[in-house]
Amino acid sequence: MKKKVALVLMVVLAMAMAFATGSSEKSANGSSVSTDGSTSMEKVIGALGESFMQQHSSITFTYNPTGSGSGIKAVLEGRCDIGLSSRALKEEEKAQGLVETVLAYDGIALIVNPNNPIDELDVDTIAKMFKGEITNWKEVGGDDAGIVLIGREAGSGTRDGFESITKTVDACLYRQELTSTGDVITTVSQNPYAIGYASLAAIKDTVKALAVNGVEPSEETVKDGSYAIQRPFVLVTKQGVALSSAAQMFFEYATSSEAAPIIGAAGAVAAN
Amino acid sequence: MHGVFLACGLLTIGFVLLITVYLVVSGIPAIHRIGFFKFMFGTKWASTAAEPSFGILPFILTSIYGTAGAMLLGIPLGFFTAVYISKFAPKAVRNVLMGAVELLAGIPSVVYGLVGMLVIVPGIRTVFGLPDGASLLAAIIVLSIMVLPSIVKVSVNALDAVPREYEDASLALGANEVETAFRVAVPAARSGIAASVVMGVGRAIGEAMAVMMVSGNVANMPLLSKGGLFESVRFLTTAVASEMAYSAGLQRQALFSIALVLYLFILLVNAILNSILKKGGGK
Numbered sequence: 001m002k003k004k005v006a007l008v009l010m011v012v013l014a015m016a017m018a019f020a021t022g023s024s025e026k027s028a029n030g031s032s033v034s035t036d037g038s039t040s041m042e043k044v045i046g047a048l049g050e051s052f053m054q055q056h057s058s059i060t061f062t063y064n065p066t067g068s069g070s071g072i073k074a075v076l077e078g079r080c081d082i083g084l085s086s087r088a089l090k091e092e093e094k095a096q097g098l099v100e101t102v103l104a105y106d107g108i109a110l111i112v113n114p115n116n117p118i119d120e121l122d123v124d125t126i127a128k129m130f131k132g133e134i135t136n137w138k139e140v141g142g143d144d145a146g147i148v149l150i151g152r153e154a155g156s157g158t159r160d161g162f163e164s165i166t167k168t169v170d171a172c173l174y175r176q177e178l179t180s181t182g183d184v185i186t187t188v189s190q191n192p193y194a195i196g197y198a199s200l201a202a203i204k205d206t207v208k209a210l211a212v213n214g215v216e217p218s219e220e221t222v223k224d225g226s227y228a229i230q231r232p233f234v235l236v237t238k239q240g241v242a243l244s245s246a247a248q249m250f251f252e253y254a255t256s257s258e259a260a261p262i263i264g265a266a267g268a269v270a271a272n
Numbered sequence: 273m274h275g276v277f278l279a280c281g282l283l284t285i286g287f288v289l290l291i292t293v294y295l296v297v298s299g300i301p302a303i304h305r306i307g308f309f310k311f312m313f314g315t316k317w318a319s320t321a322a323e324p325s326f327g328i329l330p331f332i333l334t335s336i337y338g339t340a341g342a343m344l345l346g347i348p349l350g351f352f353t354a355v356y357i358s359k360f361a362p363k364a365v366r367n368v369l370m371g372a373v374e375l376l377a378g379i380p381s382v383v384y385g386l387v388g389m390l391v392i393v394p395g396i397r398t399v400f401g402l403p404d405g406a407s408l409l410a411a412i413i414v415l416s417i418m419v420l421p422s423i424v425k426v427s428v429n430a431l432d433a434v435p436r437e438y439e440d441a442s443l444a445l446g447a448n449e450v451e452t453a454f455r456v457a458v459p460a461a462r463s464g465i466a467a468s469v470v471m472g473v474g475r476a477i478g479e480a481m482a483v484m485m486v487s488g489n490v491a492n493m494p495l496l497s498k499g500g501l502f503e504s505v506r507f508l509t510t511a512v513a514s515e516m517a518y519s520a521g522l523q524r525q526a527l528f529s530i531a532l533v534l535y536l537f538i539l540l541v542n543a544i545l546n547s548i549l550k551k552g553g554g555k
Contacts (some may be wrong), residue, residue, distance in 0.1 A: 037516060144320050144404035153489070155518030156318040170321045176488040177503050179514045183389075184487065190394050193403055 029244035032060040037071015037084030040157030041233050043266040044085060045103055048254050051262055055253075059246045072098065073235045078153040081247035083236030097239040100162065102106065104268040107200035107222035107230040108162050109209040111185065113192045118142045120211040123228050127166040137193060150173045150187050150196030162197045165229050197229075198257075199267040202204055222269045231270060292535075299532030301368045302326070302525035311529065316508075317491035319515060319523040326526045328533065334505040335537070337494050338408060338483065339476040342415035347469055348478075349416070350423030354465075357424070358431035359453040370428070377421035385485030388414040391418055393486055400502065406488035407502045414482050419472035426471060430464020431457055472547040477537055479510035489514055508534045 042117040048067045049061040075083035089100045138144045151174035152159035163169040178184050184196045189206035203209050209217050212228045221227035260270035295462045303311050306326045316329015357369050395407030442452040488504025512527050
């Protein structure tokens, strides 16, 4: 009995080893694409990477979630193929030879209860509300009731996006910090005086998305830049440095119209 | 065959050891870096701020208050339900009630959270005229319902195990049914009932999903004197669960430290449970 078990184990081990060496050879022969940067882009880039690897099984795709700043630096120092940034490149970064290609736009909608008479706010007012400088809806033309701020947990990409666009980083006085877009939408739909934010793609009829600076949030207004609370998801490359053939293939795939539905499903608006 | 059973037993112990060692190893560094007193008694939690601060006193107090509140509501309700089921209910009613309690135990906590979010939170908002109902009170109400099955089931078992002769003797001496139940059966079953309460405490302190959905989840200090019952609060469990997904560096390590603190709380609760059960068994 014992001998049999040992024999089976040995066979399994041998097979596993053969398989392991086989696959490592494959990845040495095949090539890889490494991306590095924005944590907010995790969903989009993860979905793209997955579908890309399904089409090209010999290519290994890696994503290192370090943050936009480190991603840009990694490209500059040649530590990755493609950098990921959830903001446009600064002039001095472009001066260093970096090139930005907008992959998608992340539109963040401000949502209120459908019974709230407010339809529109501007970015300044929104920032003041979330910082606690405006605390009553009547100050912005609504009912005489306290404003209930609904936000996301620390580290969430949507929170990071919203706070950095409205310049309220670490200054928001939330009443609730929820851990998913769905929870935010449910809570806002239950409370007539709540205001929250959520990725544009996730908005449902149970809540009302506010116009910001007079522009209704939609795919078109996010894409043409007229809707204010949005940011680009950027692929960063370096001028004069040719991408490896695998990285080039990924770059073309990600910016093709073929990838648009995948980007859309991940909650962003594809640029192409 | 003996070896198979031994292996299963060792595997179970191995898991416990693995989790303990892992928690201690990954939980200690952050406490060391932040400083024990700053970590345990700091009142401000801002893990992703430019100048982060990691004080978990608000979470510890919230977990203690929340559990105590849930017990305050849950113990009387569960205890009297258990006495009724065990001593007074007709067989048919007993079956229905026990079935309902079993069902209550089987409902996933996310469902409790959802119902709390859709019913209790708006309810608190309208009843107390607040801008928002997500609060310590909402969490206490949800938890008090969630601990009922532990309290009722274990108490019923304890009460059922009281020898019939005790009660017969009491009735023969002229005590009525209510007196017999509360003066004879309950004291005889007290260690079992106490154990049920401690199990309830364990359930309440370890619950994450349901309270995350109703407590508002902001790291406020729960100041009961200043209407803290209606404030948005964060529990130890939810502190770990809500930030883990995107955490990095010291923040992630600090979350492990919170888990370690929670683990110590649970160990304490279990130690109390064991000592109660031992005392009961010794008699």
